[in-house]
Amino acid sequence: MIKLAIYGKGGIGKSTCTANLSAALASLGKRVIQIGCDPKADSTINLLHGDPVLPVMDYMRINDEEPESIEQISKIGFGGVLCIETGGPTPGLGCAGRGIITTFTLLEQLELFKRYKPDAVLYDVLGDVVCGGFAAPIREGYAEQVLIVTSGEKMALYAANNIYQAVKNFEDRSYAKVRGVILNRRNVENEEAKVRAFTDKAGIEITADIPRSDDIIRFEDMGMTCVEGDPGCEAAKRFLSLAQTLTDEDGKNG
Amino acid sequence: MKNVSGIIPCYAADTSGVCSALYELGGMTVVHDASGCNSTYSTHDEPRWYDMRSNIFISALTELDAIMGNDEKLIEDTVSAANDRAPRFIAVCGSPMPMMTGVDFDAVAAEIESRSGIRTFALHTNGTRSYIEGASEAFLELVKEYARPCSKTEGGVAVLGLTPLDFPLGADKEIRRWLSENGFRCLSALAMGDDLGSVGALPAAELSLVVSQTGLAAAEYLKEEYGIPYVCGVPFGKEFAVHLAAYMKDIIKQNMGCSPVMEPCCGFEDADTVVIGEGFFAGSLTAALREDMNIKALPLCTLPAYGPFKSLIGGEISAEEDIKAFLEEKKPGTVIADPLFRYIVPKETRLIEVPHFAFSGRCFQRDMKNMINTDIKEYFK
Secondary structure, eight states: OEEEEEEESTTSSHHHHHHHHHHHHHHTTOOEEEEEESTTOOSSGGGTTTOOOOOHHHHHHHHSSOOSSGGGGOEEOGGGOEEEEOOOSSTTSSOHHHHHHHHHHHHHHTTHHHHHOOSEEEEEEOSSOOSHHHHGGGSTTSOSEEEEEEOSSHHHHHHHHHHHHHHHTTTTTTOOEEEEEEEEOOOOTTHHHHHHHHHHHHTOEEEEEEOOOHHHHHHHHTTSOHHHHOTTSHHHHHHHHHHHHHHHHHHHTO | OTTOOSSSOOOOBHHHHHHHHHTTTTOEEEEOSOTTTHHIIIIITOTTTTTSOOEEEEOOOOHHHHHHTOHHHHHHHHHHHHHHHOOSOEEEEOOHHHHHHTOOHHHHHHHHHHHHOSOEEEEOOOSSSBHHHHHHHHHHHHHHHHOOOOOOOTTEEEEEOOOTTTSOTTHHHHHHHHHHHTTOEEEEEETSSOOHHHHHTGGGOSEEEEOSGGGHHHHHHHHHHHOOOEEEOOOBSSHHHHHHHHHHHHHHHHTOOSOOBOGGGSOOTTOSEEEEESHHHHHHHHHHHHHHHOOOEEEEEOSOOOSHHHHHTTOBOOSHHHHHHHHHHHOOSEEEEOGGGGGGSOTTSEEEEOOOHHHHGGGGGGGOOOOBTSOOHHHHO
């Protein structure tokens, strides 16, 4: 099973990349779950044609009790992708990291993986690994690999390095390992060279190179991924290629 | 508000359940919690504290350690203490603050084991659930960890779910004596008067006797893994104790792989007596009252209940307001319960006090009653 966590600086395009990758995996016939781990709860919206799923934390806030079924906190999106959002506490209050842990515990209780039997699970995680809650997706039993989304912009690379170091801190534990970066281009000068300088130093690879694309923006305005909107466009092809690479690797690993 | 106790206390927490279950087995129980909280687990909820040594390690979690996620201090201190004490195993469990900061106890346990070379496992307590969950997970983990295939012992019985939170001190001896008198051989009594070595021999048992809800998960595991059937019940009274022993012999003789519960444990809807407490206690006492004294009673389980016993005891009612409403509607002539239930029992109802350590702690310890294989008529006349 492909178990992947996507991290990166805020606004760098994590949700865009994750949703497109989910859509690409689904297009290859895979059974996919995407779990948005961000209080903003907008990770899966482009798989759902703009009709969002009720986040787990919102369900608990409204009902003052835990959901009893996966159906109460999920929606089926493009290609059959099961969409779940952790959501978070009232902005400015509570503890968002704790919300993620609570959601994961709940999904375990509901036997999500046992019941749904996915081929791929993608965790789209807010920004940096700021606390224990935001490290939950890389704990044993969840993601096995981390992809960091970055552009060639200085602050995006700074955040990418922080994430890389944070994950490295857990190397004594059976946590996920950094698989590589998704270069989400912003067309800055010498962009590839800047990103490559970081990946070379870290000893990781550029796993995918996504061009700056108006197609992505255009289809997001329509509430969908470019993989759904135009699988023949260049950006979609790159996501489909990444999906194929991950699938092939997963097949080899048995 | 649901589940708020305004008058009666709450039961001992899951962390206390872990400490109690593992107390006599030669390991080291590590509780990740603030300094000073050890008195809750080790003294208020532990009647053996002053007479029996056990390794209980409280991590003395500080505000800064919690904020900074300083797991390293917990790991290093635990390894250092383990090097001093050489425990046979290390069990690491949590409390409310680590729950909030999301400490990964499985990863912490793996690191402690790797550095100390001592088998270490995590028990996922958070201090917000009852002792049932904590002790239940501890017993299950022990059995998974240490039970090994071995040849059967004729008449061998594994007693599961025995802690001072539910039973008075000495209950283990009474159960062993009763088993012996009835031709059984007690291979292990998890976990009073027992040691870690006997856990390994549990699969030699022909039958498990589950004496509280805390032993059920371990019994289920032994049934699944080793095909050992189990019977739920406590040999209270004289007649019921005889009946229970005969029932156990039948189960062994017929080689039944099911999960039988003594049918008399089932209550009577028209009963004028209500027995309040842990499900196995309440069900078994209901059966003993019927068989020994011809009293019809209804068990009321006020703690989490799982498995086959749940349907016979009519489920669980744990919220104070629900217990109160049940008693006010039922208006029983007699309630048998811990003395601290007095304040929500209707005024016209007679209360017969049977202290429960997990509920009232040391307050009424000296009044705790041994009802195992003994004449109970004096208590309930």
